[in-house]
Amino acid sequence: MRNRKAVTALAFAAAAALALSACGTSGGKTESSSIADVEASPKTQAATVLDQPFTKPDLVLTDTNGKEYDFREVTKGKPTLIYFGYTHCPDVCPLTMSNISIAKRDLPKADQDKLQVVFVTTDPERDTPASLGKWLKAQDPTFTGLTGDFPTIQAGARKIGIGIEPATKDKNGKPVSMHGAQVVAFSPKTDGGYVLYGEDTTAEEYAKDLPKLIKGEKP
16 A cells, blocks of 8 residues: 555656646746645556646636637536646647647547547637637637636636746847746546646557547546
C-alpha cells in the first residue's frame, strides 16, 4: 500500500509538470499549479491519473460560430478533452491538436461522435471566433474552439490546474502566450477531470488511450 508521503511526492511532481511554457521560445517562465494527488503511472505510459479529479469548470465562452458555449453543460456526460493554447503558436499547440486528431481517426465512427475535443484560446485578442474556426478546421472540423475575455479563460484554466498569463512580446516584438501545455481528460461517468497528458504525448499514445477514456476507464 502506498503511504501518504509517496502520494504527496507524486503530487508535487504533477504540479511541477503543470508549468507555463512559451510556444516557440526557450527558457520560458514557469509557474506551479494547484497540487493534486495522483496515482503513479509507469514511465511507459503517457497518462497521469489523478486520485482526486478536477471538478469540471463553470466556463461560459463564445464558440467559433459566435454563440455562447457553456462548457460544463454542453459536455456533461460526454468524454471530453480540453486544451488551452493559441493559434499563432508555432509548435506545441498545433502538434498537440494534430496528434489528437490523428488518434481520433482510428476510432470507430460511433466513438468519434462521442468524443468532445475543446480548444480554448489563451490569446483572445487575436483569436477571434472566425480565425479560431479557420485554424481548427485544418486540424479537425469537429473540434470546438472557444474564445472570450481573458480573465474568464484564465480563471477556468486555473480550476483544472492549468496556468496561463496574458500575452506579452518577446525581444523581437512578437506576441508570445505563456500557458500550461497539458490536455485534461474528463470522464463521461463522473464529469471529473481525471487524466492529464503532457505536451510530448504522441498520436500513438492518444490512440491507445482514447477507447478507454471514451468509456470513462483509467488508461
